[in-house]
Amino acid sequence: MPSFEATTLIAAVPAAGVGRASHRRAPVKPPTVKGNTVVSATAALGAVVTGGLMAGVPPTTPGASADAAETALPPANLAAATHPLRVHPVSSDSVVSDLGSVAASLLPVAVPGDRVASVDERDVEALHKGETLAAEAAAQHALAVKEASVLAGGGSLDDWIAVALDKLNLSQSLSSGVKQVIMAESRGNPRAINRTDSNALAGRPSQGLMQVIPSTFRAYVLPELAGRPITDPVANITAGVRYMIANYGIGTLKSGGRADHRGRYIGY
Numbered sequence: 001m002p003s004f005e006a007t008t009l010i011a012a013v014p015a016a017g018v019g020r021a022s023h024r025r026a027p028v029k030p031p032t033v034k035g036n037t038v039v040s041a042t043a044a045l046g047a048v049v050t051g052g053l054m055a056g057v058p059p060t061t062p063g064a065s066a067d068a069a070e071t072a073l074p075p076a077n078l079a080a081a082t083h084p085l086r087v088h089p090v091s092s093d094s095v096v097s098d099l100g101s102v103a104a105s106l107l108p109v110a111v112p113g114d115r116v117a118s119v120d121e122r123d124v125e126a127l128h129k130g131e132t133l134a135a136e137a138a139a140q141h142a143l144a145v146k147e148a149s150v151l152a153g154g155g156s157l158d159d160w161i162a163v164a165l166d167k168l169n170l171s172q173s174l175s176s177g178v179k180q181v182i183m184a185e186s187r188g189n190p191r192a193i194n195r196t197d198s199n200a201l202a203g204r205p206s207q208g209l210m211q212v213i214p215s216t217f218r219a220y221v222l223p224e225l226a227g228r229p230i231t232d233p234v235a236n237i238t239a240g241v242r243y244m245i246a247n248y249g250i251g252t253l254k255s256g257g258r259a260d261h262r263g264r265y266i267g268y
Contacts, residue, residue, distance in 0.1 A: 150234060157188045157233075160209070164237035167222055173254075178241060180256030184265045185211040185240075190233045209233055210240025211267075220246070244268055 147163045149155055155163070161175045161182075186192035186209050194206040204213045208231045212220070217230045222238040230236060244253045248268065252258060258266040 155233075157182065157209075160190075160233035160237060164234045164241065167224070167234070168238055168241060170241070174241075174250070177254040177256045178237065180265075181240070181244070181253070181268075182209045182237070184257060185209070185267065190236065191231050207231055208236030208240075210236055212236065212239050212243065216243055219243075 143162065143166055146155065146159055147166070150159050150163045157179065158175070161178050162172060165172055165174060165178070182188055185206075188209065190209050192208065192211065194200055194211060197206065199206050199213050204215065206213050208217075212230070214230060217236070217239045218226070220239040220242040221228075221235050222242070225232070225235040225238060228235040230239075241253060244257075248258065256265070258268055260266055
């Protein structure tokens with residue numbers, strides 16, 4: 001690297017208070033390397049690079065010479081700027097450590113485990129709720145189809161019980177108890193009529209699946225089914241179920257009717 005001679009560099013700096021030169025100087029000849037001039041010039045250049053004189057160095061344009069009065073700095077400023085450049089050695093361990101810190105700062109931040117767990121639990125609950133609602137909707141649809149068929153005169157004993165309980169807004173869990181009462185009263189025959197008991201002798205025989213007399217049927221049949229005959233399976237069940245709940249409680253219906261101390265069925 002070429003360097004400026006000390007005498008040449010200092011001569012280019014005017015004394016403080018000297019007026020602006022009225023003429024432009026000829027370009028300075030390339031410096032030569034002599035003695036220890038390299039050390040001082042290198043220190044001066046180091047100061048310029050480190051920022052001490054950066055503000056005072058104009059951009060160079062090929063073929064043009066700078067005005068000495070414009071580009072030169074006072075000797076005092078130059079002296080203050082020519083401090084030796086200190087270079088601190090950097091170990092490979094510190095570089096690796098710094099790179100590790102940067103890499104760690106760029107890693108994605110993990111979501112706390114409790115938040116992930118709560119989100120997962122909500123998703124599972126929503127899924128289960130959706131499955132439950134879908135199953136209920138499918139069951140309601142199947143029951144509606146069954147009801148239309150049953151009211152048209154089709155279906156079996158289990159179908160009649162299911163439709164009757166649905167119309168009464170009662171749980172299907174009661175179906176087992178209702179079926180026990182029906183089997184004890186009529187053996188599951190919707191057209192069964194008792195012609196031998198006291199009601200029959202009085203002219204009001206018990207009829208249908210749950211063996212109700214005409215007055216009981218009229219008083220307890222579900223109003224929307226009142227126009228159907230007493231032997232209609234669904235209408236007859238609604239009348240018998242409502243009568244039992246009103247007189248003996250829903251627990252008696254659920255257990256399959258009244259029973260004596262030996263557990264034997266007693267008619268209602």
